[in-house]
Amino acid sequence: MNAAPSRSVVLIEDDEVLGESLVQRLTLEGVATHWARSLREGEALLRRHRPNLIVSDIRLPDGSGEALLLRLMPELGGTPIIVITAHGDVAQAVRLLRAGADDYVEKPFPPQLLLDKLASLSDWAPPAPPPTGEAGWRSPAMQRLRRHLLKLGQVDSTLLLGGESGAGKEVAARHLHDVSRRAEKPFVAVNCAAIPEDLLESQVFGHERGAFTGALTRQLGLAEQAGQGTLFLDEIAELGPASQAKLLRLLQERCFTRLGGRETLPLGARLVAASNADLRARVEEGRFREDLFFRLAVVELTVPPLRERPEDLGELAAHFLAHFARSFDRPEPQLNADSFDALLAHPWPGNVRELRNRIERAMVLADGPRLEPADLFPERRAEPEAPLSLAAARDAAERAHIRRALARSGNRLGDAAQLLAISRTTLWERMKRLGLKS
Known part of the structure; x- marks a missing residue:
């Protein structure tokens, strides 16, 4: 391989x-x-x-x-x-x-x-994630959020962002960073759910050489890398008890020590936390420290879900279409009226992240210059009326695989053949047998 x-x-x-x-x-x-x-x-x-x-x-x-x-x-x-x-x-x-x-x-x-x-x-x-840009701030709810973030940019208060998964909490945190006096400093994002409990201290605070087996050199932690910028802690509710205690100490004392080290280092970064869980409910259940919650929630703001701001849908869709067209080096496809109606009718449980990923996948797989509703919502396609024979199923699988290879190679037959590990002639013959056009 x-x-x-x-x-x-x-x-x-x-x-x-x-x-x-x-x-x-x-x-x-x-x-x-x-x-x-x-x-x-x-x-x-x-x-x-x-x-x-x-x-x-x-x-x-x-x-x-x-x-x-x-x-x-x-x-x-x-x-x-x-x-x-x-x-x-x-x-x-x-x-x-x-x-x-x-x-x-x-x-x-x-x-x-x-x-x-x-x-x-x-x-x-x-592909690289789309830049945050100015898309998605048209609705009244997002304009109100933007005004709050602009005011917060003038001070250094700790912020807790709430909202459903995929709604845009990191986008809001980055916007706060960009409108603050820290804009020219680093923005460092940490997904707390993705770091194992036993590695969190080393990842966030760093470690000295020899601090543990395999620590061959000094490693700067994310808190130190953030410098005088912004440290964004996403999915904060997923921290375990030990990690919660270490974070509380960081907030209280505004300083930390690298694992295995003795030098006390100041925390210069602004701290912004985010969660899609109800932290107040977690506190009542005994799953999240109350003192940590109040340290984080000096100011609380909520990013509204996409279904509550349809005014942003068209702008966001256009933003993602343009971004992935550049990423895939192909013409930007068009959304017809039926496709846009399908976007408006969808409840968007995955919010803006779902919209972005649906458009990315549709642009990889679609055949024509327009994105149809079936390209954006392929799971809604009708099942075949009669069961396919094994030969027909294999032809369908081969046809779909060749289409994807062509899409990923920019419709260049030679490159697609290389991806499929067959000759250009063999690919052309198979496409002819399967009724595919380049």
Whole structure:
């Protein structure tokens, strides 16, 4: 596969023998592999970590892998997905291909087959996140939030941002940073849910050489890297008791010590925290320290969900269309009236992040110059009226995979053939047989 060490795969597979075999092979190929053994573990992993590739079984002990992938596709953007299926589940695999999955493998299969399929997708990498810009501030609710942030930019009070997942809490924190006197200093974001409890102190406060096994050099922590700028702590509710105590001390004393060190260092950065959980309820339940809550919530603001600010939808969609057109080096597609109506009618449980990822995925997979409702909401496509034969299912999978290779290569036949590990002539012949046009 010759994958770079920075490549990562999330594997969702409950079969211990198959899972262990795949993890070993992928690791030998230099691929960082995160293995979830159930639907619940897989969902938690994908919400914390966006990998380069996803491999998921359809049948899991606690639910349907198909339902999980359909639910999360709006949040995964263009991340390639390969489905593992048994013979009797091929129709489910084909439904997922129609909804945007990239390929499938049928059990039993040799690990090399999966490695070959992963290799054909290994050049994909998530595009850079869109700049925050001026999009999404048109609605009255967001204009009110912006006025509050402008006032807060003149002082250094600690801010606690609330709001649903994906609503734009980091965008609001960055806006506060940009309108403050700290604008030219660093903005450092920390996802508290993504740092294991035993590594938090080292990550945030840094460590000295020899502080623990493997600490070969001094490492500056995120608090020190933020300097006189802004330290943004996202998903603050996910901190455990020990980490809460360390953060409280940091806020109280405005200083810290590197792990294994003796020197006391001042905290010069402004602290902004965010949570999609009800922290007051967590305090009442005894899951979050009350003294820490009051230290964080000097000022509380809430970022409204996207469904409550439809005035922002068109501007945000245009912003993401332009950004991903530049990222993918292709013409910017148009949204027709039906597509925009579909956007307005959608409840947006994943908020702005869902909109961004739906547009990213649609631009990867769509064939024409316009994005249709089915491109933005592929899970709504009607299922086939009659079950497909195995040959028809395989043709559908091959057709979908070739389309994705063409999309990722900018419709260049030679580059697509290289991604698929076949010759240009073979690709042209297969496209002709499958009724595909370049």
